Amino acid sequence: MLTINKVSKTFGGLRAIDDVSLNVKQGQFFGIIGANGAGKTTLLNLVTGYLPPTSGTIEFEGKPIHGLPPYRVAHRGIGRTFQITQPFAEMSVLDNVMTGALFSSNGARRSLQEARAMCDEPLRLVGLTAQADLQAGALTLGGKKKLELARVLATEPKLLLLDEVMGGLTRAEIEDLMISLRRIHAAGTTVVMIEHLVHVILDLCDHVFVLNFGRELFRGTPNDVISHPEVIEAYLGKPLTAAERA
Ligand SMILES: Nc1ncnc2c1ncn2[C@@H]1O[C@H](COP(=O)(O)OP(=O)(O)OP(=O)(O)O)[C@@H](O)[C@H]1O
Ligand SMILES: [Mg+2]
Known part of the structure; x- marks a missing residue:
């Protein structure tokens, strides 16, 4: 579905992403982990058109998307969240969700009523139906x-x-959001998740990619990744205890 092929991104002398290749298949729940500054957000910015790659290609459903502006990448069917959330604070929850329906690929052709009707399912999936107003x-x-x-x-x-997406949340909020994410994935959306919390990755993802100083360190199943000596050294610091794995 998504193919990142030998992509690099440099900022002046810094190689924030260094020759990264990866493939996300339809239906996967794909995790990306790595220390602060490893290049995770940069990789997302490259995929979503917020940054052009210095070299390499990115394809979505077999068509190149590198070099497209963010709104055109979004119209192809790639959605993203940001590390810092910025809802329209003065607007209702429902009106915020409606902006998604109105600014998506067919949004301009939709009536407000049609856009309103498209919000029920997203609100249900995240569990905000009762807070819509x-x-x-x-x-x-x-x-x-x-x-x-x-x-x-x-x-x-x-x-x-x-x-x-879990950044800054309480334990109870994390558990709750994990339920929503499982529901979203089960409803048919392929998910790529950048996450610091290893237990969240272990619980949700079927495939994990480890970035270290902009390069691939390892990839595999969650259990392969947390048992891998280099990943333990570079990222986890020490092997996870049984409680941390649970
Ligand atoms: N627009 C930019 N200009 C210059 N340097 C940048 C830019 N964006 C990111 N960097 C640098 O690239 C490196 C990777 O940053 P990035 O934000 O992708 O890391 P990250 O893995 O998302 O980190 P975190 O876990 O803290 O969110 C860092 O050294 C960062 O300072
Ligand atoms: Mg980041």
Whole structure:
């Protein structure tokens, strides 16, 4: 579905992404881990058109997308969330989600009524149906993260890219959001998730890619990855205890 082929990105003298190749298949729940500054967000920015690659190619469903502006990448069916959520605080939860339906590929042709009808399923998937009429600014951080997810889902993405969606959440909020993510994936969306929390990756992902200083360190199943000596040294610091794996 998504093919990143020998992609590099340099910022001046810094190789933030260095010759990375990876393949995400339809239906996968794909995790990307790596230390702070490893290049995870940069990789997402390259896929979504916020940055052009210095070299290499990126294809989605067999067609090149590198060099396209972000809105055209979105219209191809790639949705993303940002590390810092910024809902329209003065607008209702529902109106925020409607912006997704109105600014997606067929959005301009939709009536407000049609856009409204497209919000039910995203709100249900993230568990915000009962909060639809609340002002977005009144939501907790966990609620805002769910709202951002619902807004992206209203664009009807085939591929959803998540950048540390669990960042700053309480344990209970993380558990809750994991249920939503499982539901979203089960409903047919392919997911690529950047995440620091190893237990979240172990629980949700079927495939994990480890970035280290912009390069591939390892890839495999979650259990392969956490048993791998180099990953333990570069990323985890020490082997996970049984409790951390659970
Ligand atoms: N626009 C930019 N200009 C210059 N340097 C950048 C730019 N964006 C990222 N970098 C640098 O590229 C490297 C990778 O950054 P990136 O944000 O992709 O890391 P990350 O893996 O997402 O980290 P974190 O876990 O902290 O979110 C860092 O050294 C960062 O300072
Ligand atoms: Mg980042």
